[in-house]
Amino acid sequence: MTRELEEKITALKKKAKEVRKDDLTMLAKAGSGHPGGSLSLVEILVTLFYGEILKHDPKNPEWADRDRLVLSKGHGCPALYVLLAHRGYFPRSLLWTLRQLGSPLQGHPHRGLAGIETSSGSLGQGLSIANGMALAARLDQKSHRIYCVTGDGEIQEGQIWEAAMTAGHYKLDHLCAIVDANGIQQNGPVAQIKNLEPLPEKWRSFGWHTIEVNGHKFSELLSAFQEALSVKEKPTVVIARTVKGKGVSFMEGRSEWHGKAPNAEQLEQALKEIEAGDIG
Amino acid sequence: MKATRDGFGEGLLELGRARRDVVVLSGDLGDSTRAIWFQKEFPNRFFEIGIAEQDMLGTAAGFALSGKIPFACSFGVFATGRAWEQIxxxxxxxxxxxxIGGTHCGISVGADGTTNEAMEDITLMRSQVHMTVIVPCDAIEARKATIAAASTPGPVYLRLGRYPAPGVTQEKDPFVVGKANLIRDGKDVSLFACGLMVHEAIQAADLLGSQGIRARVVNMHTVKPVDREAIVAACRETGAIVTAEEHTIVGGFGSAVAEVVVEECPVPLARIGILDRIGESGEPEELFKAFHLTAQDIAQAARSVIQKKRK
Incomplete structure (x- = not known):
């Protein structure tokens, strides 16, 4: 690893800690929400927003040539809200209004908040929207890219596979899907609820270039997104193997933390663990 | 005679020539929906999504978020029912x-039978926030409605049929979204109709006229937003209402009219439509009779509401 890359990863790790802390703090304040599936997303989103992957302009959120990020797994939005605030789309103080009446930070994302491309939270719908964006970009001969983050439980939805077929058929090589494969859905392990494996083979058979990475390793995520840039005639999917609730011992791999906010005591312990941890 | 789907196909072609931001998405069936006409002239702005209506509506959303005006085309039953939650x-x-262009709506699909006959699409689309719902009565009106849809902000549902519709409107007639068209004035009863039932309502008015009853006939091409003024005026000026739709009476066009009548100016009202039952195969004319959707049925309902008015 080059010294430059080492420094970059050190900075990304630091940012990921800040994101995890704000994520859980806002959830604790809101009193409800989804810690598990937002903590598993952190390194993926930090790589996109701070790893010089996403081409975007927080001062001009509707810039026509920006890369699009569709968060199809809408319940992961606390992590996205934190990233958007840290990048300057809106003041960080807005994070503490999560899930309150009148706040643009709804429990699931709703378009209208700067940086949020689409409403989501009804699972399985984002990849089709991303396809539409990618087809429109091609029609307009634009060079921006479309990123779409799904969960793994989410892709039990049939619409995802309709969309996967469409992207493969149209060879959308400026589209990159990321599966946050944390292995746990609301009521238990994905493998028990309805098994999705072998996941890479499924995507490959739908015409996708498939890259499998440790979704908490910045070096692997960075190189996956770089590789995706060079893939032609195929959409790319990054299957990011992650841990639900990553960074907090009592949340990791536990389905009961899919949709429950920490109390004050739990938050305090979680923040300590995050500070002491070394992820990335 | 041309079907409203033909007017839709012509409207898409005109739009394609006039506007570069119009794109067409098709869930297969392009020959049936007439989307294929657009494909032939504008292949680069036509996107075949295959038999995947949910994906088609989501893809359309992505186009709209990129500044395009996508028309998503399928049979009404699939576009509005299967993709309801995506919409x-x-x-x-x-x-x-x-x-959204939904063709093959109503019982007039005929031989294809119940699974292909959209009976609930108006109800389904009317409940969607921001949605405009238009039910053209003939091919000319369907062409105008398609062109108007492109410049109507937000989502629009066009309810279209495959059965050749008798011409009711003229090229010179105005078409304004949300504004009902008075076809014939009268003071004894008002017949509100949409789609193929406009023609039946005109025939019903003829039947009633021969019995000395003067019926107002209103073409309510826009079901949402409904033209409240036209309904209130009809209540005040004629004192009795009949609605006619080729669709379930549960939550459909008649319900939309009845809501306004009850809230604003209650008068006797009867709804002609499909009575909470599924469809079946047959010739469209036979089915209209079997499902009580004919001019005679409308005229009978008109006489009954006039009776109630006199009590």
């Missing part, structure tokens, strides 16, 4: 500029 979450919640 809700991916389209209407964001008030996106997605236009």
């Amino acid at each position: 809700r979450t991916s389209v209407c919640n964001m008030n996106l500029n997605v236009k």
Whole structure:
């Protein structure tokens, strides 16, 4: 690893800690929400927003040539809200209004908040929207890219596979899907609820270039997104193997933390663990 | 005689020539929906999504979010029923500029039978926030409605049929979204109709006229937003209402009219439509009789509401 890359990863790790802390703090304040599936997303989103992957302009959120990020797994939005605030789309103080009446930070994302491309939270719908964006970009001969983050439980939805077929058929090589494969859905392990494996083979058979990475390793995520840039005639999917609730011992791999906010005591312990941890 | 789907196909062609931002998405069936006409002239702005209506509506949302005006085309039953929740979450919640062309609506599909006959699509689309719902009565009106849909902000549903519709409107007639067209004035009863039932309502007015009853006939091409003024005026000026739709009476066009009547100016009202039952195969004319959707049925309902008015 080059010294430059080492420094970059050190900075990304630091940012990921800040994101995890704000994520859980806002959830604790809101009193409800989804810690598990937002903590598993952190390194993926930090790589996109701070790893010089996403081409975007927080001062001009509707810039026509920006890369699009569709968060199809809408319940992961606390992590996205934190990233958007840290990048300057809106003041960080807005994070503490999560899930309150009148706040643009709804429990699931709703378009209208700067940086949020689409409403989501009804699972399985984002990849089709991303396809539409990618087809429109091609029609307009634009060079921006479309990123779409799904969960793994989410892709039990049939619409995802309709969309996967469409992207493969149209060879959308400026589209990159990321599966946050944390292995746990609301009521238990994905493998028990309805098994999705072998996941890479499924995507490959739908015409996708498939890259499998440790979704908490910045070096692997960075190189996956770089590789995706060079893939032609195929959409790319990054299957990011992650841990639900990553960074907090009592949340990791536990389905009961899919949709429950920490109390004050739990938050305090979680923040300590995050500070002491070394992820990335 | 041409079907409203033909007017839709012609409208799409005109739009394609006039506007570069119009794109057409098709869930297969392009020959049936007439989307294929657009494909032939504008292949690069036509997107075949295959038999995947949910994906088609989501893809349309992505186009709309990129500044395009997508028309998503399928049979009404599939476009509005199978993709209802995609229309809700991916389209209407964001008030996106997605236009939906649903063909093969109503019992007049005929021989294809119940699974292909959209009976509930008006109800389904009317409940969607921000959605405009238009039911053209003939091919000329369908062409105008299609062109108007492109410049109507937000989502629009066009309810179209495959059965050749008798011409009711003229090229010179105005078409304004949300504004009902008076076809014939009268003071004894008002017949509100949409789609193929406009023609039946005109025939019913003829039947009633021969019995000395003067019926007003109103073409309510826009079911949502409904023309409240036209309804209130009819209540005040004629004192009795009959609605006619080729669709279930549960939550459909008649319900939309009845809501306004009850809230604003209650008068006797009867709804002609499909009575909470599924469809079946047959010739369209036979089915209209079997499902009580004919001019005679409308005229009979008119006489009954006039009777109630006199009590």
